Amino acid sequence: MFGLDKTDTKLLLIVAVLCLFAPFILNPFPTSSGLAQFNAGYPDLMQRFVIFGIFAVGFNILFGLTGYLSFGHAAFLGVGSYSAVWMFKLLSMNVIPAILLSVLLSGVFALIIGYVSLRRSGIYFSILTLAFAQMSFALAYSVFTPITGGETGLQLALDDPRILGISQTAGGNIPVPALFGLEMRASWDLVLGDWQFTFNAGYYLCALILLAAFYMAIRIFRSPFGMMLRAVKSNQQRMNYTGLNTKPYTLAAFVISGMYAGLAGGLMASMDPLAGAERMQWTASGEVVLMTILGGAGTLIGPVLGAGFIKYFENIFSKLNDNVLHGWFAFMPDGLENLMVTIVHPFVGKGWHLTLGILFMLVVIFLPGGLVEGGQRVGRLFRRRDIKSTGPEAEAAQQRNAAE
Amino acid sequence: MDAIILQILNGLDKGSAYALIALGLTLIFGTLGVVNFAHGALFMIGAFCAVTLSRILTLSRTTIDETQTDFLGNPLKVEVPYAHDFFGPVVGDALIDWAVPLAILFSIPVMLLVGFVMERGLIKHFYKRPHADQILVTFGLAIVLQEVIKYFYGANPIPTPAPDVFRGSFDFGAMVGFEANQIIYPYWRLVYFAFAALIIGAVFAFLQFTTFGMVVRAGMADRETVGLLGIDIDRRFTIMFGIAAAVAGLAGVMYAPINSPNYHMGMDFLVLSFVVVVVGGMGSLPGAVLAGFLLGILESFASMSAVIDLIPGINQVIIYLVAITILLTRPRGLMGRKGVMED
Numbered sequence: 001m002f003g004l005d006k007t008d009t010k011l012l013l014i015v016a017v018l019c020l021f022a023p024f025i026l027n028p029f030p031t032s033s034g035l036a037q038f039n040a041g042y043p044d045l046m047q048r049f050v051i052f053g054i055f056a057v058g059f060n061i062l063f064g065l066t067g068y069l070s071f072g073h074a075a076f077l078g079v080g081s082y083s084a085v086w087m088f089k090l091l092s093m094n095v096i097p098a099i100l101l102s103v104l105l106s107g108v109f110a111l112i113i114g115y116v117s118l119r120r121s122g123i124y125f126s127i128l129t130l131a132f133a134q135m136s137f138a139l140a141y142s143v144f145t146p147i148t149g150g151e152t153g154l155q156l157a158l159d160d161p162r163i164l165g166i167s168q169t170a171g172g173n174i175p176v177p178a179l180f181g182l183e184m185r186a187s188w189d190l191v192l193g194d195w196q197f198t199f200n201a202g203y204y205l206c207a208l209i210l211l212a213a214f215y216m217a218i219r220i221f222r223s224p225f226g227m228m229l230r231a232v233k234s235n236q237q238r239m240n241y242t243g244l245n246t247k248p249y250t251l252a253a254f255v256i257s258g259m260y261a262g263l264a265g266g267l268m269a270s271m272d273p274l275a276g277a278e279r280m281q282w283t284a285s286g287e288v289v290l291m292t293i294l295g296g297a298g299t300l301i302g303p304v305l306g307a308g309f310i311k312y313f314e315n316i317f318s319k320l321n322d323n324v325l326h327g328w329f330a331f332m333p334d335g336l337e338n339l340m341v342t343i344v345h346p347f348v349g350k351g352w353h354l355t356l357g358i359l360f361m362l363v364v365i366f367l368p369g370g371l372v373e374g375g376q377r378v379g380r381l382f383r384r385r386d387i388k389s390t391g392p393e394a395e396a397a398q399q400r401n402a403a404e
Numbered sequence: 405m406d407a408i409i410l411q412i413l414n415g416l417d418k419g420s421a422y423a424l425i426a427l428g429l430t431l432i433f434g435t436l437g438v439v440n441f442a443h444g445a446l447f448m449i450g451a452f453c454a455v456t457l458s459r460i461l462t463l464s465r466t467t468i469d470e471t472q473t474d475f476l477g478n479p480l481k482v483e484v485p486y487a488h489d490f491f492g493p494v495v496g497d498a499l500i501d502w503a504v505p506l507a508i509l510f511s512i513p514v515m516l517l518v519g520f521v522m523e524r525g526l527i528k529h530f531y532k533r534p535h536a537d538q539i540l541v542t543f544g545l546a547i548v549l550q551e552v553i554k555y556f557y558g559a560n561p562i563p564t565p566a567p568d569v570f571r572g573s574f575d576f577g578a579m580v581g582f583e584a585n586q587i588i589y590p591y592w593r594l595v596y597f598a599f600a601a602l603i604i605g606a607v608f609a610f611l612q613f614t615t616f617g618m619v620v621r622a623g624m625a626d627r628e629t630v631g632l633l634g635i636d637i638d639r640r641f642t643i644m645f646g647i648a649a650a651v652a653g654l655a656g657v658m659y660a661p662i663n664s665p666n667y668h669m670g671m672d673f674l675v676l677s678f679v680v681v682v683v684g685g686m687g688s689l690p691g692a693v694l695a696g697f698l699l700g701i702l703e704s705f706a707s708m709s710a711v712i713d714l715i716p717g718i719n720q721v722i723i724y725l726v727a728i729t730i731l732l733t734r735p736r737g738l739m740g741r742k743g744v745m746e747d
Binding site: 067069116119120122123124126127128130131132134135138139141142143144282283286289293346350351353354356357358360361364365368 | 439555
């Protein structure tokens with residue numbers, strides 16, 4: 001289907017099903033049950049899942065294929081957000097021009113930064129991208145305040161021109177982002193007995209774009225261009241010796257992944273029309289690195305899983321507090337209950353980053369292929385006879401192992 | 405002229421911190437070949453050693469003083485530090501006052517231990533893995549350490565004052581023969597600079613004039629041959645890791661009065677220290693020190709109002725600009741050796 005082979009089609013279908021039925025999948029618990037707090041099927045969070053999925057898929061095109069570890073990708077996300085908000089301010093509240101501009105601008109930005117940074121590789125490349133991103137962050141905070149809104153961030157205002165749209169609605173409010181009249185925040189609820197499912201226009205727009213982005217990523221992975229990028233990862237020197245200039249390929253990969261990040265930033269602004277400099281900080285770049293590695297760098301579906309995993313547990317873990325924990329361990333004797341709560345307490349609530357850090361370390365140490373490799377190992381345990389497992393993910397994991 | 409001297413002085417304390425952290429970073433890189441993203445966290449742990457010691461010293465028991473009353477007429481509760489009980493009020497107060505310098509003694513064993521555990525427990529397994537993996541795992545470790553500190557000490561900065569004698573400022577200009585009241589400089593920053601110079605000198609002397617240091621230098625140049633000579637170079641490198649951790653920790657201890665320790669100070673300094681190492685040249689100790697002071701001073705020059713008026717925002721980006729320029733024109737850094745991670 002769409003020029004993909006069988007296994008890739010399967011992957012695409014898996015992602016499509018996950019995306020389209022997310023409101024059901026993420027809301028498995030009835031609203032009245034005590035487990036309802038583990039439901040993640042509300043629009044805001046679902047949008048974050050897919051937006052960060054796009055971001056991570058794009059990052060993976062650079063890191064997973066070429067091995068260039070960029071620590072500055074959040075800068076492109078920030079540029080995307082800013083340009084989308086500017087489109088809302090100047091042109092109209094339609095999301096299409098906003099997203100187009102954010103992809104375009106972040107692409108140009110990535111071209112400039114990539115052209116300079118890619119002159120070096122390894123740790124120097126990481127430091128260079130980090131330096132550029134930190135510079136953009138610092139400038140967005142201070143000098144570029146007229147463009148970026150500085151510390152308060154860039155927000156819409158009532159007196160924005162919006163040439164093709166309206167400055168303010170009849171009620172005197174700021175109009176909301178929409179797709180040809182379909183408001184991004186519009187939601188429909190489906191109530192089935194005790195279950196409630198929310199379908200959000202913005203989410204489905206993001207999900208469709210994620211699908212398109214994922215499809216593009218598959219095509220890139222399977223193309224001769226993707227092959228060339230893998231060759232760069234396994235031995236760039238040899239590529240150079242054979243008389244091939246690898247720079248255009250790595251630069252193209254960098255720009256593509258920058259545009260993915262810009263797309264994610266544009267969508268983020270379309271869902272919630274404001275942009276702040278903190279989106280460009282290097283910790284934000286670190287987050288996408290975490291997602292990609294956790295899911296499985298170099299695999300197709302890994303980044304999507306990683307993004308979903310981190311965003312889901314970030315949300316759930318931060319909600320857990322001592323009361324909930326006491327409820328969980330209530331079946332134990334009092335002393336033991338309190339002990340368990342004391343042990344678990346540092347890892348939940350505000351301590352979520354601690355859990356994330358430990359998890360990330362464990363993955364890097366024991367499972368360099370991330371969740372995807374973990375899944376494969378578990379799968380292999382169950383079907384021992386088929387040691388040489390095939391399939392695109394296994395192939396990618398093998399390639400990763402071969403490269404090391 | 406005095407403006408220039410003032411900026412140089414202002415740059416010294418930050419430069420000292422950069423130099424100390426970068427020295428440790430490049431020491432680890434030169435010996436073990438590991439890119440340690442958790443080095444900033446070590447700096448932060450050092451600063452929290454100072455906080456811990458000052459908290460231990462001010463541990464108090466509450467007694468009720470019958471002779472005094474509060475405004476409601478109840479007997480006043482008085483906090484008496486245990487230090488008073490053990491050492492008497494005079495010595496006890498002096499100890500509390502000098503908590504930060506005393507923390508130097510306290511932090512050295514702590515940091516050495518942290519360094520050894522880190523190297524033996526984690527980093528050891530990453531020698532053969534690619535640099536990207538080393539960066540990632542130490543990045544994860546940095547997050548973990550930072551969150552542990554945040555759990556125990558909270559998210560707010562904790563003010564940790566310097567001893568009374570070193571509080572306040574003095575007129576540096578008048579001392580060296582300029583006009584009075586032009587160059588005012590805080591005492592503690594001068595102490596910090598002197599301390600940093602001492603530590604840097606000690607590390608260099610240790611590497612240059614002791615047998616141990618000689619072996620380590622030999623190992624940095626050619627690890628395999630040193631191993632073939634029957635020297636257990638791994639153990640010495642582990643010790644060097646501990647020393648590098650201690651240097652970062654000491655930098656943190658003494659930095660506590662300048663900037664109240666908070667859990668993310670490590671990350672803030674880490675990014676800049678990496679830039680410093682790269683500018684100085686990966687694996688070059690003098691390069692790291694030179695680049696540290698250079699960038700610290702450059703940063704303080706860039707934050708002069710005259711310069712900011714000329715090029716707005718330059719103070720925020722000067723270090724990165726310098727780093728980018730250096731990396732692109734001189735890949736080895738200022739004093740990097742040939743062939744060490746040049747690509």
